[in-house]
Amino acid sequence: MGELLAALKRKGYEVIGPTLRDGAIVYDKVESAKDLPAGWTDEQEPGRYRLKRRDDEALFGYAVGPQSWKKYLHPADARLWSAERQGGTFRILNNEAQPKHPQAFLGVRACELAAIAVQDRVLLDDKYRDPIYEGRRAGAFTIAVQCTQSAATCFCASMGTGPRVQNGADLVLTELVGSKGHRFVAWANSDRGAEVLAELRMAPATEQDSKEADAAVAAAAGEQVRSIDTTGIKELLYQNFEHPRWDNVAARCLACANCTMVCPTCFCTTVEDVSDITGDHAERWRRWDSCFTQSFSYIHGGSVRTSTKSRYRQWMTHKLASWIDQFGSSGCVGCGRCITWCPVGIDITEEVRAIRKGGKNGNA
Amino acid sequence: METLEGIIAEHHFFAGLESYYTSLLTGCAANVRFAPGTYIFKEGEEANEFYLIRSGKVALEIFAPHRNPIVVETLGAGDILGWSWLLPPYIWKFHAHAVQDTRAIALDGKCLRTKCEENHDLGYEVLKRFAQIMEQRLEATRLQLLDVYASR
Amino acid sequence: MAGTITTNPMLPQPYLVREVAKETPDTFSLRLEPEAGANGRSFQPGQFSMLWVFGIGELPISISGDPALHDRLVYTVRSVGQATHSLVNQRVGDSVGVRGPFGASWPIEAARGRDVIVVAGGIGLAPLRPVIYQVLQNRKDYGRLVILYGGRSPRDLLYRKELATWARHRENQVLVTVDYGGLSWRGHVGVVTTLFKYARLEPHRSVAMVCGPEIMMRFVMRELITQGLSRDDIYLSMERNMKCAVGLCGHCQYGPYFICKDGPIFRYEQMRPLLEKYEL
Numbered sequence: 001m002g003e004l005l006a007a008l009k010r011k012g013y014e015v016i017g018p019t020l021r022d023g024a025i026v027y028d029k030v031e032s033a034k035d036l037p038a039g040w041t042d043e044q045e046p047g048r049y050r051l052k053r054r055d056d057e058a059l060f061g062y063a064v065g066p067q068s069w070k071k072y073l074h075p076a077d078a079r080l081w082s083a084e085r086q087g088g089t090f091r092i093l094n095n096e097a098q099p100k101h102p103q104a105f106l107g108v109r110a111c112e113l114a115a116i117a118v119q120d121r122v123l124l125d126d127k128y129r130d131p132i133y134e135g136r137r138a139g140a141f142t143i144a145v146q147c148t149q150s151a152a153t154c155f156c157a158s159m160g161t162g163p164r165v166q167n168g169a170d171l172v173l174t175e176l177v178g179s180k181g182h183r184f185v186a187w188a189n190s191d192r193g194a195e196v197l198a199e200l201r202m203a204p205a206t207e208q209d210s211k212e213a214d215a216a217v218a219a220a221a222g223e224q225v226r227s228i229d230t231t232g233i234k235e236l237l238y239q240n241f242e243h244p245r246w247d248n249v250a251a252r253c254l255a256c257a258n259c260t261m262v263c264p265t266c267f268c269t270t271v272e273d274v275s276d277i278t279g280d281h282a283e284r285w286r287r288w289d290s291c292f293t294q295s296f297s298y299i300h301g302g303s304v305r306t307s308t309k310s311r312y313r314q315w316m317t318h319k320l321a322s323w324i325d326q327f328g329s330s331g332c333v334g335c336g337r338c339i340t341w342c343p344v345g346i347d348i349t350e351e352v353r354a355i356r357k358g359g360k361n362g363n364a
Numbered sequence: 365m366e367t368l369e370g371i372i373a374e375h376h377f378f379a380g381l382e383s384y385y386t387s388l389l390t391g392c393a394a395n396v397r398f399a400p401g402t403y404i405f406k407e408g409e410e411a412n413e414f415y416l417i418r419s420g421k422v423a424l425e426i427f428a429p430h431r432n433p434i435v436v437e438t439l440g441a442g443d444i445l446g447w448s449w450l451l452p453p454y455i456w457k458f459h460a461h462a463v464q465d466t467r468a469i470a471l472d473g474k475c476l477r478t479k480c481e482e483n484h485d486l487g488y489e490v491l492k493r494f495a496q497i498m499e500q501r502l503e504a505t506r507l508q509l510l511d512v513y514a515s516r
Numbered sequence: 517m518a519g520t521i522t523t524n525p526m527l528p529q530p531y532l533v534r535e536v537a538k539e540t541p542d543t544f545s546l547r548l549e550p551e552a553g554a555n556g557r558s559f560q561p562g563q564f565s566m567l568w569v570f571g572i573g574e575l576p577i578s579i580s581g582d583p584a585l586h587d588r589l590v591y592t593v594r595s596v597g598q599a600t601h602s603l604v605n606q607r608v609g610d611s612v613g614v615r616g617p618f619g620a621s622w623p624i625e626a627a628r629g630r631d632v633i634v635v636a637g638g639i640g641l642a643p644l645r646p647v648i649y650q651v652l653q654n655r656k657d658y659g660r661l662v663i664l665y666g667g668r669s670p671r672d673l674l675y676r677k678e679l680a681t682w683a684r685h686r687e688n689q690v691l692v693t694v695d696y697g698g699l700s701w702r703g704h705v706g707v708v709t710t711l712f713k714y715a716r717l718e719p720h721r722s723v724a725m726v727c728g729p730e731i732m733m734r735f736v737m738r739e740l741i742t743q744g745l746s747r748d749d750i751y752l753s754m755e756r757n758m759k760c761a762v763g764l765c766g767h768c769q770y771g772p773y774f775i776c777k778d779g780p781i782f783r784y785e786q787m788r789p790l791l792e793k794y795e796l
Contacts, residue, residue: 080526081526081527083528083570083613085570088609088610088611089530089532089551089611090530090570090611090613091530092527092528092529092530092613094524094527122764123764126763126764126777127762127763127777128525128762128763128764128777130764131524131526241793241796267764267766268765268766268767269759269760269764269765269766270759270765270767271574271759271760271765273568273571273572273573273574274571275570275571275572279570279571282570282571286765289759289765289766289767291766296757296767297756297757297767298757299755299756299757300515300596300597301515301596304756304757304795304796305795305796306795307795309795310794310795310796314769314796318769321772322769322771322772325772326772326774421704423697423705432699434696434697435697435701435705436705437705437706437710438693438697438703438704438705438706440704440713440714441714442713443713463702503735504706504707504709504710507707507709507731507732507735508695508706508707510731511668511695512637512638512728512729512731512732513637513638513639513666513667513668513672513695513728513729514668515542515594515596
């Protein structure tokens with residue numbers, strides 16, 4: 001692992017990976033293998049996240065932390081441009097900041113790769129493309145690490161996004177810890193991935209190791225206790241706008257927006273125009289926003305979605321249904337973060353099941 | 365030359381009415397004309413007739429103290445003016461002010477009321493049609509009340 | 517980058533305010549022109565721009581001017597809050613940032629050879645005025661033009677002089693009504709749907725374009741269907757909260773549609789399942 005990090009540094013990458021902080025696994029700068037959360041795993045339940053010691057020294061022995069890679073690709077605060085007054089007019093200075101070094105993301109899960117692909121579709125492949133995301137995405141080197149265990153809140157298997165990595169990463173690793181020692185089965189999915197691998201001292205993986213890696217990933221899938229049945233889910237949600245379940249979830253939801261912040265595919269932002277005291281210098285900033293806020297749908301004199309019910313319904317319907325019409329796939333990758341980080345433990349998989357019951361197009 | 369009966373029978377308000385009834389109605393009808401500025405009826409007066417406007421413009425007005433009359437709605441060709449003749453206490457609730465040279469067919473409401481009491485089938489046909497007018501006016505009035513163009 | 521003309525949809529281009537004309541007590545039309553040496557931009561009727569007042573904020577405003585004139589952009593703005601207030605208080609010679617034009621346009625192509633029915637309420641006449649200009653300047657390409665316009669009161673009516681001019685042509689039918697008549701108003705009083713009984717329509721060869729408060733548009737839709745128009749021949753302009761205008765910030769979503777890039781103009785057939793949904 002140390003060799004991999006060194007190779008990436010030599011190629012000019014700033015490595016971002018899992019670190020331990022504040023009782024959680026947080027993506028931050030990784031200088032050496034010592035910064036990785038060796039021997040830690042996570043216990044996740046609706047509204048609950050705890051780290052627990054493992055009885056081995058696995059570096060990637062957890063599922064997912066509260067953040068996702070959108071923290072780096074689609075940053076929470078970004079200056080779009082600044083402007084200066086000049087004579088009677090003004091000039092725009094297009095000086096959006098890009099990170100100083102290209103970044104290498106270490107420890108990208110299959111669900112996270114799927115989420116990045118979802119955001120690629122939204123921010124790069126639609127009518128207009130986002131230059132900030134484009135710049136960061138082009139430079140980003142991804143090292144995927146396949147999950148060999150699932151948290152109780154994971155449901156990527158039912159969403160078809162994991163835990164097996166299909167494509168999209170530069171390098172794919174599977175960590176094996178056991179009697180035969182701590183090792184990684186690795187392969188490259190891209191040319192620049194192959195270049196990095198070529199610099200490492202590696203032995204070709206034995207058939208046994210490959211089998212063990214496959215089995216570990218399959219076991220992770222088998223462990224999952226949650227799922228969403230996505231059959232006809234678009235019509236189901238479109239046709240059940242008035243389902244009584246929305247009132248039920250509205251009574252619990254605090255509209256705290258945690259789910260949108262931890263969700264790896266949520267992309268909504270707002271713009272803020274600021275100027276300094278002299279009034280000669282103005283800037284436009286882009287910040288993360290959430291459809292759960294009261295002002296998100298504000299138009300002259302009032303908001304369209306004033307009730308928590310309407311906002312929860314909007315979020316879930318968009319994520320699971322409208323997204324399909326808009327972008328050709330579901331917006332949900334089954335990472336389970338919204339379930340874990342909801343303070344009242346609302347479980348999106350349970351909500352879908354409840355709407356199928358007694359709804360139109362559902363089971364009576 | 366168009367006959368009164370012909371005009372009544374062709375009017376969309378009376379569409380579908382059996383010719384026996386249109387004849388009955390014609391018996392209660394007369395051609396009338398109002399010069400611009402005339403008040404066709406005033407709030408508080410006894411309501412004994414209603415009008416099929418053939419041309420011109422009539423403003424429904426209401427007076428408030430210390431103010432000039434407020435126009436609540438304007439009616440024109442093809443509209444039915446007046447339904448207070450149909451239901452007790454048979455008193456007009458608004459002024460009807462002909463703001464242009466207005467031609468109409470006046471129908472004797474009192475006469476028609478009596479005929480409706482005698483012939484409930486006719487009564488039902490008349491009430492059905494007036495109910496529709498009232499519904500349309502109510503819907504339009506509610507929209508007006510919403511003041512949709514105001515800035516909040 | 518400074519000083520160059522930008523076609524980046526994220527960056528405002530400075531435009532000079534050439535005229536601020538008062539239309540009603542709270543509504544003003546701004547005529548903007550590009551700075552010396554900069555190219556103007558063309559637009560399609562129904563499109564909007566994002567107008568930026570230095571350091572204050574940005575607003576989506578429909579372009580209300582003549583699409584045949586490429587050297588200027590005209591916007592009719594109603595002052596209802598801080599941002600619109602600062603916009604209408606710009607003086608001749610000030611600079612306003614312009615992004616765009618954005619959005620889908622009114623179906624002026626699909627309407628060729630057919631009668632055009634324009635139904636507007638309040639400030640809704642502003643995004644429809646470019647359609648009226650288009651039809652009047654290409655008279656042979658279109659059938660009759662019927663304009664049905666409703667406002668709150670006589671002094672809140674937009675473009676009164678132009679309405680009178682348009683009414684003078686025999687192939688045009690212009691009907692105006694107000695909710696509250698006031699003292700000297702001799703015209704129609706009542707909501708805009710009450711004008712339909714006076715309109716001479718041939719529903720099967722008509723295309724209707726509707727813009728106004730959402731409640732008004734819902735009632736007008738019903739009336740147009742009652743008059744015999746097909747749902748595919750009726751278009752409306754929708755409005756939601758907008759921040760980026762390029763479909764990336766997520767604010768303007770209405771069901772599966774992004775108002776800024778899929779709209780703001782939609783066919784009634786697309787909107788029908790959504791219009792009745794409360795708090796969508």
